[in-house]
Amino acid sequence: MESVSDIDWSTWTPTEVSALLFVIRGGQILLIRKKRGLGAGKINAPGGRLDPGETPLQAALRETKEEVGVAALGVREWGELRFQFTDGYKLLCHVFAAYGCEGDAIETDEALPLWTPLHAIPYDEMWADDRLWLPLMLAGRRFSLVSIFDGDRMVDVKIDAHDPADVLFRYLKELGIETETVAHPPVFTVEAAKALRVNHDGLHVKNLFLRNKKGAMWLVSVQEDRVVDLRGLGERLGAGNLSFCSADRLRKHLGVQPGSVTPLAVIHDRDHQVKVAIDASLVGNRGHKVLCHPMTNDRTTSIRDEDLIRFLVSTGHQPVVLNFDQSSS
Ligand SMILES: Nc1[nH]c(=O)nc2c1ncn2[C@H]1C[C@H](O)[C@@H](COP(=O)(O)OP(=O)(O)OP(=O)(O)O)O1
Helix, strand or coil, rough: CCCCCHEEEEEEEEEEEEEEEEEEEEEEEEEECCCEEEEECCCCCCCCECCCCCCHHHHHHHHHHHHHEEEEEEEEEEEEEEEEECCCCEEEEEEEEEEECCCCCCCCEEEEEEEECCCCCCCHHHCCHHHHHHHHHHHHCCCHHHHHHECCCCEEEEEECCCCCHHHHHHHCCCCCEEEECCCCCCCHHHHHHHHHCCCEEEEEEEEEEEEECEEEEEEECCCCCCCCCHHHHHHHHHCCCCCHHHHHHHHHCCCCCCCCHHHHHHHCCCECCCCCCCCHHCCCCCCEECCCCCCCCCEEEEHHHHHHHHHHHCCCCEEEHHHHHHHH
């Protein structure tokens, strides 16, 4: 058994089913140093096998509570991992991410919690397959992996990932809009993006996804270095008090993960619940290129400013153009 193509995965039935849960909060991810069980000594996420009658989600939540004492919030499933071991054992693992938690992570007999910056995930100390799919999950892509392991040596692997940028690129093509896209490791902050910057000619965008008390939503795109005063912005938009939308709202209305907000994400807002405001300096100078993520933060797309406006209008999001140079907001 050398190759994943030797196995008929459609009839493959796991010996056991397990779940893994990664809590992601404030630019950090909650990992554990596992003390016992399969993969003891490695760094992984809280998780384990399902108890009888449990769903994968219930197991993920229970194991996270048992292993590091936190209650995960805002959980969603991102992928499935199928491990065929050469000794015949078969493990199916459901992978979840949570976007918040209650309680402080504590050390238990099973695990040492490690809050880890998203840019410093220690793949060398993790299972060999993790470096293939964890970046996909962080970039907001669903994945499905099949693999063969001999002990903890990965013999073969194949991964399928759904790309949330597919719909966007197809649509831009239909509009006849040409863009250029450069791939890079996932970035979660303007600073991280700057550090990874490659030969981009254009203006980088910072995006704020905001709501008022009544739940009306605005996607505001400004030049990356602007300091935006939300109070002044709320007044100028006639929105009243503005605050940042939750990650759940972001996923629901714009179809992207925190860190991947982009003006291009309005393609997901088919019922036009989100209003768009844009910094005049991004679009007021015909011929400029605007640089933003194509739904995921592992790529940067360059689009001409007039094409960005055309795209926004075509999706039903005529933007409000705001001059930030003449105002504190
Ligand atoms: N290649 C791999 N990559 C990965 O990221 N996690 C893996 C993995 N192979 C196994 N795991 C994880 C998935 C699951 O959470 C865990 C299963 O280990 P165990 O069966 O030892 O369960 P635990 O001891 O954690 O919990 P219990 O089921 O409560 O005993 O190991």
